[in-house]
Each structure stands twice: as structure tokens, then as C-alpha cells.
Amino acid sequence: MVVTSGTALGAVIGTIGFAAFGILCGLLYKGFDRKISAHMQSRIGPPIIQPFLDVSKFMIKDSVQPERALAWLYNAAPIVSLASVITVLLYLPFGGLTFTPILSGHGDLILVVYLLILPALAMVAGGFASSSPFATIGAQRKMVTMMSYEFPLAVVAIAIAWKLNQLYPGESVFGLAFIYSHPLWGHVGPAGIIGMLLLLFSIVVVTPGQLATVPFDIDEASPEIAEGLTAEYSGRNFALFYLADAAKMVAVGTLTVALFFPYDLSPLIGISGPVGSFIDFVFFLLKLFLVTTLTVTLTRVAVARLKVSQVPTSYWGATTAIALVGLILLVVPN
């Protein structure tokens, strides 16, 4: 199924399709995440479809609105959050040419990196608007986290594009389709491989911050500040945040896959056409599963939450330093 961006109808159907794919896939991966983390703690864990059951439950719960909340902002924040995640999904390459991104010609890596701020920013606005002290503290912490992880993430994006520009001068190296079709690992020397590994490490560290999972979940921190940002949200509004969170997991994981593992299976085994595209898509889902398991599940089970002051320090200090060393190793000719 190749959706062209030419017609308005195609764009609408494609948007609905990508939104449904992102949300369903995200909820499924959330289920895997909970099941795997339960097994790692020698528990049985919930059924894989537990996130779906959670969402269907939230839909019948009452949606409470605090008396002193700023009503329009409080109710708009979940919708903006989900809508911006879906917008990001329209740019991302989901495995080969199976699904051509609807907006592939209209934006590049830099835009995607900065669009990924929007859902978090909507959550911050909703947290401030709900007038709860817990949510306000959570919103402040979220802003600090956002400001901290943006720089290493930008360094990673620029390093990849810089190297691609050295290899293919004159091309649109920031375009996600270009990045996805030109893997870097085979074109760099030994120092470049080490540089790529360091950049991969930084993006693995940045991902929990983007998704607000342990160890960088200071903004939610349920035992300290009562779920932080979403402290006042319930019912349908909270369900929208839940869906946005699930879809964002897919978006962030896809970005990592596109930057570091843009390999397709079909050229390797010599199958083309629709069957090859399908194989690529399944292979992509597998890669995404491995990336999310590594960055979210393993990290969150293995380590405890960092202190509030440690999160910006670790991002601005160690992670940025590692990313910069990786950039230098990658782009300096060797």
C-alpha cells in the first residue's frame, strides 16, 4: 500500500492510517514493555493487551475538571499532545518503501527533532493549567528535562547529517528518506564506528528522557509528586495523554531506527514487490521492538530514578560530552 501525498483524499486516509498504526503499535509495545519487565522481576505480568484494557476503562471514567483550572487550556492540552505526536508520525519512514511518509517531502530531521518537543510542551501547558501544586512542580521538572536532552539529541542528528554530507555532497542530507536509504555503518572507518557507537549510546540515554521513563521520569515520579504533570487528569483526558505517550514511543523508537539501523531485509534475500515491502515492514517492527526494549524496558527495570539535580547534570555533562566525542570521531577524516 503506497499512499501518495498528491491527492487530498489520499492524505486524509493516510493520516488516519498512520495515526491508527502509531497508536495501536504503541499500545502493543507498551504491553510488551510491561510483560517483559514483569518477567524480568520474575512476575507473570499483565496480558499483552493490558494497555488497551486500560484505555477502554479510562473512556468510561468521569473526566474531572478542577475548579480553579484554566478550562480551555486544561482540556486542549491532551488533544494537542496527541495531534502533535500523530504529526510526527507522518514524517517518519516505517521500514523501506512499504509506507511512504505522507509529509516526506515537506520536512526533515531537524523538524522532526523539534516537533517531538510539542507533545511534552502540551503536557507542560496542561500541567500548569490544572492549578495543582503537584502538576506545577511536574511541569517545571519536565521543562528542565526537555532543555537538557535537546542538545545531545541535536548533536546526534547533526553528526549523522554531517557525515552523510561528506559522503554525498550536494544531496538533501537532512531528509529522513535520504537518511533511511543510506546506511552509514559500512562507509566509516574504525574511529567512525566508535563514534557511531558513542552517538548510539547518547540517543539510548536521551530516549528515556523523551518518553519520561525511569531513570529520567522526574516529572512523573509517582511516589514524590503524585504522578506530576497528570496529577489532575482523569477519564478521557488522561486516556488521550496515555495514547499520545504510546504513539510517542513509536515515534522516538522509529527515529533511532532511521538514524542508526536503516537496513532493509528484502534486497538481502532478493525479494521485491509487495511481498518484499511486507517483509521490510515486519523487519522494521522487529527492529523497533528491539530498540524500545533496550531503551525503555531494560533501562527502567535495571536502574532507579535519578535525583532532580542529577538529570540535567547527566544530560548536559556526560551525555553531551559523549555525543560530541562521537561527532568528532565520526566526521574527522580517518
Add this chain to the structure above:
Amino acid sequence: MVEQATKMKRLINAIWIFNWFNSCGFCELIPLVGSRWDMERFGMIITGTPRHADVLFIAGYQTLKSIKRAQVIYEQMPDPKAVIALGACTMSGGMYWDSYNTIKRLADYIPVNIYIPGCPPRPEAVFEACMKIFHHVGAVPPHGRKFAKAHRG
């Protein structure tokens, strides 16, 4: 009522719990979280804010001072909601039965849906209570925008 009953089944599959525990209350639920009884396999998890909660667990004896906080938490939870009282203390005051300051019967202060006896209650009893709680549809107040409107009208 039938529609409400089918909707309630969706609640039983994903019960989010808010804990209000006094004194030794918490030791009753520790085994449930751990790997031996693992309440997450039934979709039950503990949440940090009353706004996300479906069921309020009250355990241990309540004093005249702490019951006010419990009432505020109950008011903050969105409908449909239920209260489960754990242990002997909530039913009779337990070993503090003759204290001037202890609540002897929790249902006088908060609409308790189910009492679980025992000191402490068995984890299996807690699971059974959670499965049963939303079957008592008549006891749970109407919920949602549609139901709230019908209830008012």
C-alpha cells in the same frame, strides 16, 4: 442498568488502586505487589494520585484526624469508584477498640463497598474482593457525562 453492567466489566480488567494506609496497613498489600501474588497479572496497579484511581484501599485503624484526609481523597476520585476496607481495624477498631480517638466502624464515615476481614487479610481475599466489587452495580454510583445527566434529570 444492563448497559452499566457491561461497562463495569471493563473496569474489572484494569483496576487502578489508590492506597490510604495507617499504621501496619501497608504490610497487607506488600505481598500483592511482589512476584508471589503479582496483582499486575489482573491489571491491578497502584497509582500515585486519586484522580487516576478506581478503587480506594483503606487499611489499618483510622483516627478522627486521618479520616478527614481519607474523605477528601474519596471526593477527588472520579466516578465510578469503590472503597475496599482491609482488615479487622476498619471493621471494629481492631486492637484499638477502646481508644477514644479511633474509628470503630468505617462505614459511618465513608461509603465502604466491601470489607475484607482478617489481620492481615489473605492476598487471595483481596483479589476476590476486587473481582466482586464492580458486580455490585447497584451499589456503585452512576458515572460518566451521560449517566450524570440522567441521574440529575
